[in-house]
Amino acid sequence: MNIFSLTRWSPYLVGIFIGVLSWLSFLISKRPIGVSTAFVRLSGMIEKIFINNEVEKKEYYKKYEPIVDWEVMLVIGVIFGSFVSALLSGNFEIKIVPELWIVNFGNTPIFRLIISLIGGIFVGFGARMAGGCTSGHGISGTMQLAVTSWVALFSFFIGGIISAHLLF
Amino acid sequence: MFKIKSFINKHNIYGLLTGLFFGFLLQKGGITDYDVLVGQLLLEDFTVFKVILTAILTGMIGVYFMKSFRLIEINLKPGTLISIITGGLIFGFGFGLLGYCPGTLVGAVGTGSLDALIAGVPGIIIGAGIFANIYPKFKNSFFEKNQIKKNNILDYFSVKPILIIFIALVVMVTTLILLELIG
Numbered sequence: 001m002n003i004f005s006l007t008r009w010s011p012y013l014v015g016i017f018i019g020v021l022s023w024l025s026f027l028i029s030k031r032p033i034g035v036s037t038a039f040v041r042l043s044g045m046i047e048k049i050f051i052n053n054e055v056e057k058k059e060y061y062k063k064y065e066p067i068v069d070w071e072v073m074l075v076i077g078v079i080f081g082s083f084v085s086a087l088l089s090g091n092f093e094i095k096i097v098p099e100l101w102i103v104n105f106g107n108t109p110i111f112r113l114i115i116s117l118i119g120g121i122f123v124g125f126g127a128r129m130a131g132g133c134t135s136g137h138g139i140s141g142t143m144q145l146a147v148t149s150w151v152a153l154f155s156f157f158i159g160g161i162i163s164a165h166l167l168f
Numbered sequence: 169m170f171k172i173k174s175f176i177n178k179h180n181i182y183g184l185l186t187g188l189f190f191g192f193l194l195q196k197g198g199i200t201d202y203d204v205l206v207g208q209l210l211l212e213d214f215t216v217f218k219v220i221l222t223a224i225l226t227g228m229i230g231v232y233f234m235k236s237f238r239l240i241e242i243n244l245k246p247g248t249l250i251s252i253i254t255g256g257l258i259f260g261f262g263f264g265l266l267g268y269c270p271g272t273l274v275g276a277v278g279t280g281s282l283d284a285l286i287a288g289v290p291g292i293i294i295g296a297g298i299f300a301n302i303y304p305k306f307k308n309s310f311f312e313k314n315q316i317k318k319n320n321i322l323d324y325f326s327v328k329p330i331l332i333i334f335i336a337l338v339v340m341v342t343t344l345i346l347l348e349l350i351g
Contacts, residue, residue, distance in 0.1 A: 006196070011215045012344075014197035015222020021189050022223070023230035026240040029182045033190060035271040036296070043297035059307070060300035068175035070183035075274050077187020078194065082278030085195035094280040098202035098267065113287040115265050120273075120291015121298070122262025127270060128299040129255025131247045134269040139220060143227030145321040145336065146244040152256045153220075156269070157209075159260015164209035167264060 007089045022140060029070060032144070034136030035078070036127035038071040040064045043124075104168055115167075130155065191275050200275035202267040202283075209264050214347045221347075225340045232333055244319045251310050266291065 003009070025033050044066025048055045055061050086092040096109040105111060127133040130152045132141060138156060141149025191200075197219045198204045207213030234240045263269050266288050268276050273292065276284035321336075322329045 008198045009196040011197055011218035012222045014193050014199075015219045016226045017193050018190070018197075018219065018223035019226025019228075019230065021186065021193065022227040023234065025186050026231060026243075027234060029179065029186060030240070032243055033186060035274070036292075039270060039292045039296040040300060043293045043300060046293065047297060058300060058304075060303040064300075068180065070179055073175070073180045073183035074187035074190065077184040077189075078191035078271060078274045079187075079278040081188040081191025081193075082195040082200050082275035083191075084188075084278075085192045086200075086279040089196075091195075092280050094282060096282045098206075098281070098283070100203040100206055109283075112283050116267070116283045116287035117291040117294075119262040119264070119266030120288045121295040122258050123266055123270065123273075123288075124262075124292035124295020124297075125299045126255045126257070126259025126262055126295070127292075128296050128303075130252045130259055131245045131255070133259065133271065134220070134263075135271040137245060138269075139223050139227065141245050143224045143231055144242050144244055145228065145332075147316055147319050147321060148245050148247040148252055150321070151249065152247075152252050155253050155256020156260045156263060159257040160209045160263040161211065161260075163261045163264025164206055165264075168206075168210060 004085075004088045005090070007091055018139065019143070022143065031070065032136065032140030033074070034071060034132055034140060035075060036124075036133040036136060037064055038069075038075040039124055040128060041066050041069065041072055119163075126159075190271070191278055194272055194275040195279060200268075200272050200279050200281075202276065202281065205269075205272060206264075206267045214350075217347055218344060221340050221344055225337055228333060228336065232329065242320065246315055246319065248311060248314050249316065250314075262291075262295070 022033050025031065041064055044055055044061040044064065048066050055066060083092065097107055097112045101112055130137065132152060134156060137149040137152035142153055194200050197215065199216055199219055204213055204215050208216035231240065235242055268284055268288055270292055273284050273288045277289065318324060322332050325332050
């Protein structure tokens, strides 16, 4: 049995590998792993298409310029890395509604998409207000023992546990 | 608008490679799967906590080991308690509805989850865009006043950093053992 074709690896093994990957990221790229600033850059790029020259004047987009940087490339990499992993284990599957959703709400794709969109808006807004997401704060910041990141990680999960229990 | 030459450089290739491995690991860990992520938030499946805690403790050891040899620099995110708690709870609320956080969301796109691709990704981009547009209005009061000054947990103790790191390690390993015991 090839380990790459296994559907799941032990969460501890995966955690160790993500930890080691973050060492390499610090050492080679000189920066911690993070995902959510890529979404600000993407929103800047999209605004640029529709409003064009206004975007450069906005303060937040001066801080996070709408360019393809290390983190945007990382996001592209995550899509392909996950795709390859799913292909190798035969888990790639085009679907809209997850199993757990079907069990509780039936096969309701429109409802699922509306809730996903609303959830996504909260996630995008909250990540920028908190200054990072589960990767940037929750893994990279906490491992460096940042007070801000530990507070963020607890807030993420408290919020998530509340809304998941409200929904289900 | 997008010049190929402007973003094909060594640094960005490192970003792409880091992402490839990161995405591969997220999927192998099962945490690009909505059911596993929501299972964690419903406190029924502790896979996510196990992955995160193991990554934190592994990362912590390496980061502080490399720092002691001056190979890397510590890079902490600044912030105020009010912005992080408010933002964190808003993020968390959305996380429960969406069922993915930003990293696992893009991972889910790679496994074929269309809810992630056609609703989750646009949602996060819209949310980040709304924030970018209202940022100047509350920047000073919310993000700059009362920033946490001593942001490294190590700075709160006058003992050797290695002792604190060891204690943090013991706490995290104990938490993992407890998680394993309760299932």
